[in-house]
Amino acid sequence: MIVSRIIGFTFSDGIHQKFTFGDYLNIILINKESGVVVHSDDKGTKDTLLERMQSYLYKKGEYNPENEHSFSPSFCNRLDRNTSGIIIGAKNAAALRIINEKIRSREIKKIYLCIVEGHLKKSGHLTAYLTRGDKKVTVSDYNEENSKKIGTKYNVIAEKKDTSLVEVELETGRTHQIRAQFSHIGNPLYGDTKYGSQHSGGMKLASYKLVFDFKTDAGILNYLNHKEFQISVDFAKTFAQQKL
Numbered sequence: 001m002i003v004s005r006i007i008g009f010t011f012s013d014g015i016h017q018k019f020t021f022g023d024y025l026n027i028i029l030i031n032k033e034s035g036v037v038v039h040s041d042d043k044g045t046k047d048t049l050l051e052r053m054q055s056y057l058y059k060k061g062e063y064n065p066e067n068e069h070s071f072s073p074s075f076c077n078r079l080d081r082n083t084s085g086i087i088i089g090a091k092n093a094a095a096l097r098i099i100n101e102k103i104r105s106r107e108i109k110k111i112y113l114c115i116v117e118g119h120l121k122k123s124g125h126l127t128a129y130l131t132r133g134d135k136k137v138t139v140s141d142y143n144e145e146n147s148k149k150i151g152t153k154y155n156v157i158a159e160k161k162d163t164s165l166v167e168v169e170l171e172t173g174r175t176h177q178i179r180a181q182f183s184h185i186g187n188p189l190y191g192d193t194k195y196g197s198q199h200s201g202g203m204k205l206a207s208y209k210l211v212f213d214f215k216t217d218a219g220i221l222n223y224l225n226h227k228e229f230q231i232s233v234d235f236a237k238t239f240a241q242q243k244l
Contacts, residue, residue, distance in 0.1 A: 011055075011056045018052075019031075019032075019033075019036075019049065019052045019053070019056075021053075021056075021089075022229070024224070026090070026091050026094070026095040026220055026221060027076075027088055027089060027090055027091060027095050027099065027221070027224075028053060028056075028057075028073075028088075028089035028091065029086055029087075029088060029089075029210070029229055030049065030053065030086070030087050030088075030089060031084075031085070031086065031231050032049055032079055032084055032085060032086070032087050033084055034081075034082050034083065034084040034202070035081060036048075036049050036081070037049065037081055038050060038075060038078055038079060038081075039075075039078075049075075049087065050073075050074075050075060053073055053075075053089050054072070054073050057073050057091065062091060063091075071091075071092050071093045071096075073089055073090060073091050074089070074090055074096055075087055075088065075089055075090070076088040076089070076096060076099040076100055077103065077173070077207075079207060080176070082202060082205075083203075083205045083206065084206045084207070084233075085112070085206040085207030085208055085231060085233075086110075086207050086209070086210050086229065087207070088210070094219065094220055095220065095221060098218055098219055098220070098221050099221070102212075102214060102218065102221075103173070105215070105216075106171065107212070107213055107214050107216070107218075108210060108211070108212055108213070109169060109209075109210070109211040109213060110169070110170050110173065110207060110209075110210060111168065111169050111207075111208065111209040111210075111211070112167070112168040112169075112170070112178060112205060112206060112207050113157075113166070113167055113168070113204075113206050113208045113233050113235075113236050114165075114166055114178060114182075114189050114204055114206070115164070115165055115166070115189065115190045115191075115203075115204040115235060116164050116166055116182050116188065116189055116190060117162065117163055117187055117188055117189075117190050117197060118163070118186065119156075119159055119164055119187075120154070120156055120164055120166065120185075120187060122155070122156050123153075123154065123155045123156065124153070124154055125151070125152075125153050126150075126151070126153075126154070126181055126185065127149065127150065127151050127152075128140060128141055128149075128181060128184060129141070129142060129143050129144060129147035129148065129150065130147060130148055130149075130150045130174045130175075130177060130180060130181075131144060131145075131146055131147040132146075132175060136176065136180070136194060136195070137174070137175055137176045137177075137180045138180070139181055139184035140184075148172070148174060149172070150171075150172045150174050150177050150181060151170075151172050152169070152170060152171065152172075152177065152178065152181050153168070153169040153171065154166050154168045154169070155167045157236075158239055160239070164187075165236060166182075176195070178205060179192050179195045179203070179205070180195055182195075183195035183196045189203040189204065189205055190203065190204055191203040191204060192205075204235040206231075206233045206235070206236075208230060208231050208233050208236075209228065209229070209230045209231075210228065210229045211228045212225055212226065212227050212228070213225070213226065
């Protein structure tokens with residue numbers, strides 16, 4: 001496995017805020033900051049991460065929105081507004097299709113870091129059922145109407161008196177899965193008041209690693225096979241010094 005740090009290029013067109021990314025031929029890997037909106041929302045957010053990426057590709061000559069036959073560069077995965085980390089941008093339709101297929105077949109591993117309240121076993125495999133509501137999701141040990149099965153693997157990296165730094169691998173990618181599933185077992189993410197934390201200040205959750213492990217042909221993306229991309233996560237580096 002070849003391990004790479006996402007190249008820290010930054011770009012701003014003078015209209016949108018800058019973003020940090022690595023450009024890898026058919027895809028872009030963007031290091032999303034917490035608080036940044038990925039797509040436009042019902043609040044009328046203008047400066048979205050999608051607009052920033054498309055502006056970069058327009059300036060580079062790889063995207064022309066005035067061409068009605070032009071593919072609109074899109075994201076292959078989503079991150080909540082308050083989640084930081086790696087998000088995959090597809091420059092063309094073929095890349096979007098292949099990445100989505102590989103995510104579904106679990107040939108791309110998405111690995112997160114988070115800080116949870118309390119302590120866990122050193123490693124574990126969590127399974128449950130998730131049901132979407134209007135503003136949040138619920139998790140149950142039983143298969144209820146309209147629920148979907150979820151699976152999450154984790155390893156405890158470090159512990160303090162009342163908190164733990166945890167590495168998490170998603171087997172399924174449901175909305176708020178990590179947040180709701182750890183809350184369900186009594187270990188909500190520190191600062192995630194929406195899912196049961198009694199602490200303010202914002203949750204600590206980052207998608208920090210992508211592993212491309214293709215089992216079948218990936219066409220124009222075969223060059224990504226056996227590559228691993230990581231970002232540095234500030235809250236993980238400072239965990240030992242934080243008074244949590």
